[in-house]
Amino acid sequence: MTDRTLSDHLGLWHRALIGSVRSDAPDLTTRQMAILLSIYTTSPPHTVRGLAAELGVAKPVITRALDTLSVLGYVRRKRDEQDRRSVFVQRTVKGAVFLSEFRDILAQADDPSSIRLTASR
Amino acid sequence: MTDRTLSDHLGLWHRALIGSVRSDAPDLTTRQMAILLSIYTTSPPHTVRGLAAELGVAKPVITRALDTLSVLGYVRRKRDEQDRRSVFVQRTVKGAVFLSEFRDILAQADDPSSIRLTASR
DNA sequence: AAAAACCGATACGCTAGCGAAACGAACCAC
DNA sequence: GTGGTTCGTTTCGCTAGCGTATCGGTTTTT
Numbered sequence A, B: 001m002t003d004r005t006l007s008d009h010l011g012l013w014h015r016a017l018i019g020s021v022r023s024d025a026p027d028l029t030t031r032q033m034a035i036l037l038s039i040y041t042t043s044p045p046h047t048v049r050g051l052a053a054e055l056g057v058a059k060p061v062i063t064r065a066l067d068t069l070s071v072l073g074y075v076r077r078k079r080d081e082q083d084r085r086s087v088f089v090q091r092t093v094k095g096a097v098f099l100s101e102f103r104d105i106l107a108q109a110d111d112p113s114s115i116r117l118t119a120s121r
Numbered sequence C: 001a002a003a004a005a006c007c008g009a010t011a012c013g014c015t016a017g018c019g020a021a022a023c024g025a026a027c028c029a030c
Numbered sequence D: 001g002t003g004g005t006t007c008g009t010t011t012c013g014c015t016a017g018c019g020t021a022t023c024g025g026t027t028t029t030t
Helices: A009-022 A030-041 A048-055 A059-072 A093-110 B009-022 B030-041 B048-055 B059-072 B093-109
Strands: A075-079 A087-091 B075-079 B087-091
Touching (some): A009 B030, A009 B048, A009 B093, A030 A048, A030 A087, A030 B009, A048 A087, A048 B009, A059 A075, B009 B093, B030 B059, B030 B087, B030 B093, B048 B059, B059 B075
Antiparallel strands (some): B075 B087
């Protein structure tokens, strides 16, 4: 636990949320965001049942979230040819870009004195 | 910017989101959470128009969010007697408790080596 | 005092996510 | 090959948030 952030977790979260709300990026639900981050920050393969277990939610929740994320182009479904009942969820360039921009929001929220040098959209 | 978290903002966010999804707390939308944090982490008074400006959203968004947060008991509205057009949004004990528990989720997400001693759910 | 500006709430039609139950397709055991 | 199990999806009725426009009530301006 870093001392600096010890007392300011809520502040970081707050600034990051505001940055997210103000951005024109599509605002995902908490579940959608959690799923997206699972896919992009933990090693494949990612299946519907695996994601459901990780988040502690029912499978239709995952199916619906993947539908939305697919329309946004942030993930892609690929059938498992070894077990054709299963589906692998794969990453996309667009999803990586989205998370990269989100990381920028987080970084800035963690460093309020920072000056935004890149064009903010 | 702390070195330790420099490369792991997304990881922190991810673990915190999962903790939040798994908890039995009501899951607020991004906007609702941002509003709640504004109310509890910045100095009063908080008005509808002020919150709308801070988040860069239309006023009905704030009204609706306050409706939901009021039903949950996390905030309370109080008419401004000096200017009876305005309303002040005030904090409640229940809201403070909710945010306190959320801070615990964040703290734990920031300290992956921590062992969960409390019953999870 | 009449007109304009301001504040928050409400009405409208719409979209999207929710939990629970049931489903078809694919796999497995016997 | 028949029965049972697993996987992801679909359906159902419902709730809640969305953007826009407009409202009633209040204050300010002229």
